[in-house]
Amino acid sequence: MNMCGAGRIVCCVDPVGEVYACPFVLAPEFSGGNVRDEGGFAGVWRESPLFEHLREWQVGGTCGTCNAYDVCHGGCMAVKHFTGRSVDSPDPDCVFGNDEGPAAAAGTFVPLSLGGKGKGKLSQISRG
Numbered sequence: 530m531n532m533c534g535a536g537r538i539v540c541c542v543d544p545v546g547e548v549y550a551c552p553f554v555l556a557p558e559f560s561g562g563n564v565r566d567e568g569g570f571a572g573v574w575r576e577s578p579l580f581e582h583l584r585e586w587q588v589g590g591t592c593g594t595c596n597a598y599d600v601c602h603g604g605c606m607a608v609k610h611f612t613g614r615s616v617d618s619p620d621p622d623c624v625f626g627n628d629e630g631p632a633a634a635a636g637t638f639v640p641l642s643l644g645g646k647g648k649g650k651l652s653q654i655s656r657g
Protein backbone atom coordinates (compact mmCIF):
# COMPACT_ATOMS: atom_id res chain seq x y z
CA MET A 530 0.00 0.00 0.00
CA ASN A 531 1.46 3.32 -0.99
CA MET A 532 -1.38 5.56 0.06
CA CYS A 533 -3.77 6.23 2.89
CA GLY A 534 -6.45 3.56 2.92
CA ALA A 535 -8.76 5.37 5.35
CA GLY A 536 -12.34 4.68 4.36
CA ARG A 537 -11.13 3.10 1.14
CA ILE A 538 -9.73 -0.25 2.24
CA VAL A 539 -9.62 0.07 6.03
CA CYS A 540 -11.80 1.31 8.85
CA CYS A 541 -12.07 0.81 12.59
CA VAL A 542 -15.12 -0.15 14.63
CA ASP A 543 -14.90 0.97 18.26
CA PRO A 544 -16.44 -0.92 21.22
CA VAL A 545 -19.74 0.98 20.93
CA GLY A 546 -20.05 0.45 17.19
CA GLU A 547 -18.81 3.73 15.75
CA VAL A 548 -17.14 3.16 12.40
CA TYR A 549 -14.13 5.38 11.87
CA ALA A 550 -12.25 5.81 8.64
CA CYS A 551 -8.99 4.74 10.26
CA PRO A 552 -7.83 3.41 13.66
CA PHE A 553 -5.68 6.54 14.01
CA VAL A 554 -8.54 9.00 13.59
CA LEU A 555 -10.90 8.12 16.41
CA ALA A 556 -12.59 11.50 16.41
CA PRO A 557 -16.24 12.31 15.68
CA GLU A 558 -15.30 14.10 12.45
CA PHE A 559 -14.02 10.82 11.05
CA SER A 560 -16.96 8.59 11.96
CA GLY A 561 -19.06 7.40 9.07
CA GLY A 562 -21.82 6.06 11.32
CA ASN A 563 -22.58 3.26 13.74
CA VAL A 564 -23.08 -0.44 13.13
CA ARG A 565 -26.31 -0.21 15.15
CA ASP A 566 -27.76 2.28 12.66
CA GLU A 567 -30.20 1.03 10.06
CA GLY A 568 -28.19 -0.80 7.42
CA GLY A 569 -25.55 -1.92 9.90
CA PHE A 570 -21.89 -2.00 9.05
CA ALA A 571 -22.48 -2.61 5.35
CA GLY A 572 -24.65 0.48 5.17
CA VAL A 573 -21.99 2.63 6.78
CA TRP A 574 -19.20 1.21 4.66
CA ARG A 575 -21.08 1.50 1.39
CA GLU A 576 -23.15 4.65 1.88
CA SER A 577 -21.51 6.91 4.41
CA PRO A 578 -20.99 10.33 2.80
CA LEU A 579 -17.66 10.52 4.62
CA PHE A 580 -16.34 7.24 3.22
CA GLU A 581 -17.72 7.99 -0.23
CA HIS A 582 -15.89 11.28 -0.19
CA LEU A 583 -12.62 9.77 1.04
CA ARG A 584 -12.69 7.34 -1.88
CA GLU A 585 -12.71 10.27 -4.29
CA TRP A 586 -10.73 12.79 -2.28
CA GLN A 587 -7.43 14.15 -3.54
CA VAL A 588 -5.22 16.30 -1.32
CA GLY A 589 -5.06 19.82 -2.65
CA GLY A 590 -2.74 22.74 -2.14
CA THR A 591 0.98 22.07 -2.38
CA CYS A 592 0.42 18.32 -2.54
CA GLY A 593 -1.87 18.70 -5.51
CA THR A 594 1.00 19.95 -7.63
CA CYS A 595 3.76 17.81 -6.09
CA ASN A 596 5.55 15.42 -8.44
CA ALA A 597 5.62 12.80 -5.67
CA TYR A 598 1.86 12.83 -5.16
CA ASP A 599 1.33 9.51 -6.91
CA VAL A 600 3.41 7.72 -4.29
CA CYS A 601 2.77 9.89 -1.23
CA HIS A 602 -0.82 11.10 -1.62
CA GLY A 603 -0.18 13.87 0.86
CA GLY A 604 0.84 11.73 3.80
CA CYS A 605 -1.17 10.84 6.87
CA MET A 606 -4.58 12.43 7.36
CA ALA A 607 -4.58 11.56 11.08
CA VAL A 608 -1.21 13.15 11.77
CA LYS A 609 -2.28 16.30 9.98
CA HIS A 610 -5.61 16.48 11.80
CA PHE A 611 -4.21 15.93 15.27
CA THR A 612 -1.32 18.35 14.81
CA GLY A 613 -3.68 21.14 13.80
CA ARG A 614 -3.03 21.04 10.09
CA SER A 615 -5.61 21.00 7.38
CA VAL A 616 -5.91 17.57 5.80
CA ASP A 617 -5.41 19.47 2.55
CA SER A 618 -1.89 20.50 3.54
CA PRO A 619 1.37 18.54 3.30
CA ASP A 620 2.25 15.99 5.96
CA PRO A 621 4.38 17.42 8.84
CA ASP A 622 7.09 14.93 7.82
CA CYS A 623 6.98 15.80 4.14
CA VAL A 624 10.29 14.64 2.65
CA PHE A 625 10.50 17.86 0.64
CA GLY A 626 10.08 20.02 3.75
CA ASN A 627 6.78 21.44 2.53
CA ASP A 628 5.12 21.35 5.95
CA GLU A 629 3.09 24.52 6.36
CA GLY A 630 2.61 24.20 10.11
CA PRO A 631 -0.69 24.31 11.96
CA ALA A 632 -3.43 26.23 10.20
CA ALA A 633 -3.23 29.85 11.33
CA ALA A 634 -6.62 31.09 10.27
CA ALA A 635 -9.60 30.25 12.42
CA GLY A 636 -12.03 28.05 10.59
CA THR A 637 -9.41 26.26 8.52
CA PHE A 638 -8.17 24.18 11.45
CA VAL A 639 -10.78 21.43 11.24
CA PRO A 640 -11.48 20.43 7.65
CA LEU A 641 -14.05 17.79 8.50
CA SER A 642 -17.35 18.35 10.21
CA LEU A 643 -19.94 16.05 11.65
CA GLY A 644 -23.30 16.51 10.02
CA GLY A 645 -25.20 14.74 12.79
CA LYS A 646 -24.50 12.00 15.28
CA GLY A 647 -22.94 9.08 13.51
CA LYS A 648 -23.24 10.72 10.13
CA GLY A 649 -19.84 12.14 9.45
CA LYS A 650 -19.55 14.25 6.38
CA LEU A 651 -16.85 16.32 4.87
CA SER A 652 -16.74 20.00 4.29
CA GLN A 653 -14.04 22.38 3.18
CA ILE A 654 -12.07 19.68 1.38
CA SER A 655 -11.27 20.26 -2.20
CA ARG A 656 -8.37 19.71 -4.50
CA GLY A 657 -6.33 22.68 -5.54
Ligand code: SF4
Binds near residue numbers: 595602618620627
Ligand atom coordinates in the same frame (compact mmCIF):
# COMPACT_ATOMS: atom_id res chain seq x y z
S1 SF4 B 1 3.41 15.53 1.70
FE1 SF4 B 1 5.18 16.41 0.60
S2 SF4 B 1 5.96 14.73 -0.71
FE2 SF4 B 1 3.87 14.18 -0.08
S3 SF4 B 1 2.54 14.87 -1.78
FE3 SF4 B 1 2.61 16.50 -0.19
S4 SF4 B 1 4.25 17.91 -0.84
FE4 SF4 B 1 4.54 15.95 -1.96
